Amino acid sequence: MSVLKADNIVMQFGGVTAVNDLNIEVEKGKIVALIGPNGAGKTTAFNVITGVYQPTKGSVYFNGEKITGLSPDKITNKGIARTFQNIRLFKNLTVLDNILIANHLHVKSNFLSYTTRMPWSRKEEKSMRSKSEMLLEKLGLLSLKNEIAHSLPYGEQRKLEIARALATDAKLLLLDEPAAGMNPSETMQLSGFIHTIRDEFELTIFMIEHHMDLVMEISDKIYVLDFGQLIAQGTADEVKNNKRVIEAYLGVEEDA
Numbered sequence: 001m002s003v004l005k006a007d008n009i010v011m012q013f014g015g016v017t018a019v020n021d022l023n024i025e026v027e028k029g030k031i032v033a034l035i036g037p038n039g040a041g042k043t044t045a046f047n048v049i050t051g052v053y054q055p056t057k058g059s060v061y062f063n064g065e066k067i068t069g070l071s072p073d074k075i076t077n078k079g080i081a082r083t084f085q086n087i088r089l090f091k092n093l094t095v096l097d098n099i100l101i102a103n104h105l106h107v108k109s110n111f112l113s114y115t116t117r118m119p120w121s122r123k124e125e126k127s128m129r130s131k132s133e134m135l136l137e138k139l140g141l142l143s144l145k146n147e148i149a150h151s152l153p154y155g156e157q158r159k160l161e162i163a164r165a166l167a168t169d170a171k172l173l174l175l176d177e178p179a180a181g182m183n184p185s186e187t188m189q190l191s192g193f194i195h196t197i198r199d200e201f202e203l204t205i206f207m208i209e210h211h212m213d214l215v216m217e218i219s220d221k222i223y224v225l226d227f228g229q230l231i232a233q234g235t236a237d238e239v240k241n242n243k244r245v246i247e248a249y250l251g252v253e254e255d256a
């Protein structure tokens with residue numbers, strides 16, 4: 001069974017059809033990419049999957065369960081987490097505090113009580129802390145736990161954002177342009193990092209990415225959108241040699 005299934009998704013904004021009849025299946029444990037030129041509808045598709053938008057038509061299924069109509073936080077609680085094109089961290093807090101907050105929010109705790117530290121029992125606090133440190137250790141970020149998030153190199157901030165998404169115990173991770181703004185060496189590292197977390201946390205990964213080298217190297221399957229329509233799907237070799245894909249990208253500068 002597919003972990004994620006998007007079934008005939010249509011998303012219209014007034015007269016604009018951002019996504020038109022989109023069908024996607026992501027199998028368990030796979031790394032799948034969604035690519036396409038700027039404005040093709042990729043982020044809109046992510047927003048439909050994560051409940052930010054209710055689709056005009058169609059349904060989304062997570063492990064066979066229909067999740068269309070659920071709020072974004074309910075969808076997160078089902079086990080879907082995402083990162084964003086622009087890194088969204090608590091930039092003035094430490095690495096560890098960023099993870100602790102994500103953990104606290106996940107257990108339906110409230111942010112205010114965290115900041116004032118009122119109703120937290122020592123036991124709760126300790127177990128959260130050790131869970132968060134364990135997560136950082138698995139991701140190779142433990143030595144940075146007391147660093148302020150915005151002082152980290154860009155590549156490490158990306159990793160921290162992914163770590164924060166994983167603090168929700170997600171099983172499906174949606175990455176929106178994880179390599180955006182990275183230099184070639186950071187992008188190479190990211191590729192290894194994505195493989196490692198997939199294996200370590202038994203994740204399924206669905207990602208939007210413009211860096212074609214990364215997409216071609218890492219993806220088990222690639223979906224290609226253009227003007228809201230799926231124009232191709234398949235392995236890296238199949239997609240690379242597809243005439244419609246080549247046409248869609250002609251004259252379009254790669255971000256890499």
Ligand SMILES: Nc1ncnc2c1ncn2[C@@H]1O[C@H](COP(=O)(O)OP(=O)(O)OP(=O)(O)O)[C@@H](O)[C@H]1O
Pocket residue numbers: 013016017018036037038039040041042043044045
């Ligand atoms: N909230 C919205 N209201 C109106 N139009 C929107 C909205 N969100 C997206 N669109 C339109 O839908 C189309 C698809 O946009 P989307 O951001 O999904 O593309 P994208 O493939 O993610 O692009 P990029 O690679 O540049 O991030 C665009 O024409 C965009 O202007």
